[in-house]
Amino acid sequence: MRVTLARRLVAEGIGTALLLAVVVGSGIMAERLCEGNVGLALLCNAVATGGGLVALILMFGPVSGAHFNPVVTLAEAALGALSRRDAAAYVLVQALGAVFGVALADVMFDLPAFTASAHVRAGPALWLSEFVATFGLLATIFGVSRRTPAATPYAVAAWIVAAYWFTPSTSFANPAVTVARALTDTFAGIRPADVPAFVLAQCAGAAAATLLFAWLVPASSSLPAARSAS
Numbered sequence: 001m002r003v004t005l006a007r008r009l010v011a012e013g014i015g016t017a018l019l020l021a022v023v024v025g026s027g028i029m030a031e032r033l034c035e036g037n038v039g040l041a042l043l044c045n046a047v048a049t050g051g052g053l054v055a056l057i058l059m060f061g062p063v064s065g066a067h068f069n070p071v072v073t074l075a076e077a078a079l080g081a082l083s084r085r086d087a088a089a090y091v092l093v094q095a096l097g098a099v100f101g102v103a104l105a106d107v108m109f110d111l112p113a114f115t116a117s118a119h120v121r122a123g124p125a126l127w128l129s130e131f132v133a134t135f136g137l138l139a140t141i142f143g144v145s146r147r148t149p150a151a152t153p154y155a156v157a158a159w160i161v162a163a164y165w166f167t168p169s170t171s172f173a174n175p176a177v178t179v180a181r182a183l184t185d186t187f188a189g190i191r192p193a194d195v196p197a198f199v200l201a202q203c204a205g206a207a208a209a210t211l212l213f214a215w216l217v218p219a220s221s222s223l224p225a226a227r228s229a230s
Contacts, residue, residue: 003063005086011064013093013100015056019068020101020180021108022052027187028109041187046164050157057153066153069174070094071206075138078210079219091176098180106184117182117189121169127201129167134205136163137173142213175199 026048030041057066067073070091077087103113136159144155163171172178172190178199182192190198 005089008064008086009089009093011060012067012090013097015060015064015066016068016094016097016176017101017104019052019056020098020177021105022056023049023177024102024105024181024184024186024188025108026052028105028111031187042164042170045187046161046170049164050161053157053160054153057156061153064090068094068097068176069137070176071134071174071202072138072141075206075210079214081219094176095179098176099183102180102184106186111184111186114183115185117185117191119185119189119191120194121190121198122194126169127197129169130172130198130201131205131208133163133167133169133171133173134202135209136205137171138206138209139213142209142219143217146217146219169198172198173202173205175202178202 023045027041027045030044030048034041034044056068060066065076067076067090073082073087073090073094076082077084082090106113106115137156140155140159141152145152160171160173163173172181175198178190178195181188181190182195183189
């Protein structure tokens, strides 16, 4: 049975909001409990994000595809698996959901709903790492979902957890997530001035992966569920 656009948009909005609540909330909790041990805090943040991703993709994948990420949605549209109208609606609700998720996490920890982040994340090394993180995310989705779709939620989560550690940017890999995280001055935040370069690098990485896998592993139908990122 075809799922209506309204239901898919609700799934995308709620899923993206919960993803941001996991990322930001676990960052706040980790920072408080680890008492200055940044490495341990990052480990806690990464594990919580990976676990949350698996649950959310399994939860909402059958409804909307569980994109939770504008570059995944735009890749679907570029490959003809999603109409431009639906893609625009997806991106809008992802952005709104991400902002709501940040506010939800902050309020749960008795912080102001929105505060501009002062966490500096700038420079060519971080931009390159966002390109690599996003390229790898899209490559994981394309490569795994077209051969073993049931494994995709776990593969996506595994990539994000790994990329938290091998990229100095800690793998945002998602424009909606990046913009929303500029609104929280917590462990997961990013200074607003640093957002545009991150988003450009993410879009470039996603485009490169989409072009490569359109040739490497062609698909004649829509990608199965599991498209996300922190």
